[in-house]
Amino acid sequence: MKEFDMNQERKEPTTLFAIVSFLVIIAVLIIMINMGCNTTLSVFAGVIVSVITTRLLNIPWNEVERNIIKTAAECMPTFLIVIMVGMLVGIWMAGGTVPTLMYYGMQVVSPKILVPLAFVLCALTSEFTGTSFGSVATMGLAMVGIASTTSIPVPLVVGAVVSGAWLGDKMSPLSDTTNLASGVSKVPLYDHIHSMQYTTLPAAVVALVLFTIAGLYYSGGSMDLAQQKLIMDTLSKHFTINILLILPAILVILISVFKLPSLLGMGLAVVVSAIFAMVFQGVNFVDLMNYAFNGFSIETGVSIVDPMLNRGGVLSMSELLVTFMVASVMGAVIMSSGILDVLAKNVLLKFIKNRTVLVFVTLVYCYIVNFLTAGGQTVSIIVTEQTFESTYEDMNISRKVLSRTLEDSGTLSAPIVPWGVATIYVMGVLGCSTAYIPYAWFIFIVPVFSMICAITGIGVWDKEEKPVRK
Known part of the structure; x- marks a missing residue:
C-alpha cells in the first residue's frame, strides 16, 4: 500500500x-x-x-499540533480554577458553609418567590464576582437545595440559576468574557457594558416575569413544612450552624471586588474555607483534604438530604x-x-x-x-x-x-x-x-x-x- x-x-x-x-x-x-x-x-x-x-x-x-498546544496553554488557568472550585465545594460542604446557607434560606425564602429569587440572587452574585461558575457553585447550590423542599421542578430552578449566573457574568466588569469582548472589539469596557443594557435589561425583565409566573404556577404557594423541618433538623444535627459560616462565600465576592487574580483569589478562598471547616466543624486536616479531592460524603439516614450534601471535590470535576x-x-x-x-x-x-x-x-x-x-x-x-x-x-x-x-x-x-x-x-x-x-x-x-x-x-x-x- x-x-x-x-x-x-x-x-x-x-x-x-x-x-x-x-x-x-x-x-x-x-x-x-x-x-x-x-x-x-x-x-x-x-x-x-x-x-x-x-x-x-x-x-x-x-x-495542527501547534494550535492544539497553544489552545491547551490558554486553557490552563481555567483548568486550575475548575479544580479549585471542586475543592471549594467539597470543603464548603464539610465545613458547613452550604448547609448554613440552606438552613437560613429555608427559614426566610417563600416558595412563591423561590424561582425569581434564584434568578435575581445568582445574577447579583455573578455580577459582583464576575464568574458564572462561582455563582452556580455557591448561591445556585443553596437555591437548588431549598427547592428540594417544595413542589417546584428542580430543572426550572436550575434554569433560573443558570440564567441569573450568566446574566451577571455578561454584565460584570470583572468578567473575563466581558473584558474579552470589549478588548478584541476595541471598545472601552463601560461603553461595551452600556451597549449591552439595550438587549440584556429588557430580556432580564421578561425572564423575571416568566420565572415569577412559573414559580407561582408550580409551587401552588405552599411549602412542604414537614419536609422542610426534616431537612433543617438533619442539617442542625450533623453540622454546627453558625451565621459566620457564610463568610467564606462572602470572601469569594470580596476577592472579585478587590480584583485579586483569579488563581490567587480561589486559592485564598480554599485556605480560608479549610480553616473555617476545622474551627467550626472540628474536621481534621486529613479528612478535609480527602473531602477536597474525593468530595464530601455523609450518611444522615435521611434520603432526601444525602444527595444535597454528598458532592464536590476534584474528582467531581474530572469529567468536566x-x-x-x-x-x-x-x-x-x-x-x-x-x-x-x-x-x-x-x-x-x-x-x-x-x-x-x-x-x-x-x-x-x-x-x-x-x-x-x-x-x-x-x-x-x-x-x-x-x-x-x-x-x-x-x-x-x-x-x-x-x-x-x-x-x-x-x-x-x-x-x-x-x-x-x-x-x-x-x-x-x-x-x-x-x-x-x-x-x-x-x-x-x-x-x-x-x-x-x-x-x-x-x-x-x-x-x-x-x-x-x-
Missing part, C-alpha cells in the same frame, strides 16, 4: 467541503449523545472527524476537565482546517444586505462556533469578531454593536450546548441533567432583543457614535 505523503500540497476547503464537514461534525456529536454515549467520548469522536478533515485538506500536522481538554483539542483542529472561515465568507457573509441581517448572521455564526467547540466562549468571541469586524466597519456600524452581539450569543450560549463544558459543569455541581436547558429562558430571550434593536435602530450607533434611525 502506498505510504501516506505528509508533504502533499495543502488544499483550501471549498464551500461544499466546509458545509459537509460542519454538518458531519455536528451530526456525530448529536447522534452519539442521543444514543446515550458518554459526552466526552462523543466530543472525542468529533475530534476524530475534525482530524480527518485536516488530513483530507493536507494541513501540515505540525501546524477531560471534556474541556478534548473540546479544546477539537476547537484547535477545526480552526486549523479553516472550514469556519469558509463558512463565514462564502456562505454567511453573502446574505448580508443590511444591518438587521448583519446582526442576525453574527449571532448565528457565534452559535455555530460555540456548538462546534463544545461551548468555547473565548474561541467563539475571538473568531466571530475577527470574521465580522470589517463588515461592521464597511456598513458604518459602531463596534459597540459588534461587541454586544458577541456576548448576546457567544457568552450566553455556553450553558445550553448539551455537550459543552459549561453544561457539564452545571450538571456536576448541581446534580442535575440537561433538562434545565429549556428553562434557561433569559439566554433564549436576549437574542430576540438583539434582533429588535437591529430592526428598530434602538441601541444602534454609527462609527461616530451617533444614534442610527430605522
Whole structure:
C-alpha cells in the first residue's frame, strides 16, 4: 500500500467541503449523545472527524499540533480554577458553609418567590464576582437545595440559576468574557457594558416575569413544612450552624471586588474555607483534604438530604476537565482546517444586505462556533469578531454593536450546548441533567432583543457614535 505523503500540497476547503464537514461534525456529536454515549467520548469522536478533515485538506500536522498546544496553554488557568472550585465545594460542604446557607434560606425564602429569587440572587452574585461558575457553585447550590423542599421542578430552578449566573457574568466588569469582548472589539469596557443594557435589561425583565409566573404556577404557594423541618433538623444535627459560616462565600465576592487574580483569589478562598471547616466543624486536616479531592460524603439516614450534601471535590470535576481538554483539542483542529472561515465568507457573509441581517448572521455564526467547540466562549468571541469586524466597519456600524452581539450569543450560549463544558459543569455541581436547558429562558430571550434593536435602530450607533434611525 502506498505510504501516506505528509508533504502533499495543502488544499483550501471549498464551500461544499466546509458545509459537509460542519454538518458531519455536528451530526456525530448529536447522534452519539442521543444514543446515550458518554459526552466526552462523543466530543472525542468529533475530534476524530475534525482530524480527518485536516488530513483530507493536507494541513501540515505540525501546524495542527501547534494550535492544539497553544489552545491547551490558554486553557490552563481555567483548568486550575475548575479544580479549585471542586475543592471549594467539597470543603464548603464539610465545613458547613452550604448547609448554613440552606438552613437560613429555608427559614426566610417563600416558595412563591423561590424561582425569581434564584434568578435575581445568582445574577447579583455573578455580577459582583464576575464568574458564572462561582455563582452556580455557591448561591445556585443553596437555591437548588431549598427547592428540594417544595413542589417546584428542580430543572426550572436550575434554569433560573443558570440564567441569573450568566446574566451577571455578561454584565460584570470583572468578567473575563466581558473584558474579552470589549478588548478584541476595541471598545472601552463601560461603553461595551452600556451597549449591552439595550438587549440584556429588557430580556432580564421578561425572564423575571416568566420565572415569577412559573414559580407561582408550580409551587401552588405552599411549602412542604414537614419536609422542610426534616431537612433543617438533619442539617442542625450533623453540622454546627453558625451565621459566620457564610463568610467564606462572602470572601469569594470580596476577592472579585478587590480584583485579586483569579488563581490567587480561589486559592485564598480554599485556605480560608479549610480553616473555617476545622474551627467550626472540628474536621481534621486529613479528612478535609480527602473531602477536597474525593468530595464530601455523609450518611444522615435521611434520603432526601444525602444527595444535597454528598458532592464536590476534584474528582467531581474530572469529567468536566477531560471534556474541556478534548473540546479544546477539537476547537484547535477545526480552526486549523479553516472550514469556519469558509463558512463565514462564502456562505454567511453573502446574505448580508443590511444591518438587521448583519446582526442576525453574527449571532448565528457565534452559535455555530460555540456548538462546534463544545461551548468555547473565548474561541467563539475571538473568531466571530475577527470574521465580522470589517463588515461592521464597511456598513458604518459602531463596534459597540459588534461587541454586544458577541456576548448576546457567544457568552450566553455556553450553558445550553448539551455537550459543552459549561453544561457539564452545571450538571456536576448541581446534580442535575440537561433538562434545565429549556428553562434557561433569559439566554433564549436576549437574542430576540438583539434582533429588535437591529430592526428598530434602538441601541444602534454609527462609527461616530451617533444614534442610527430605522
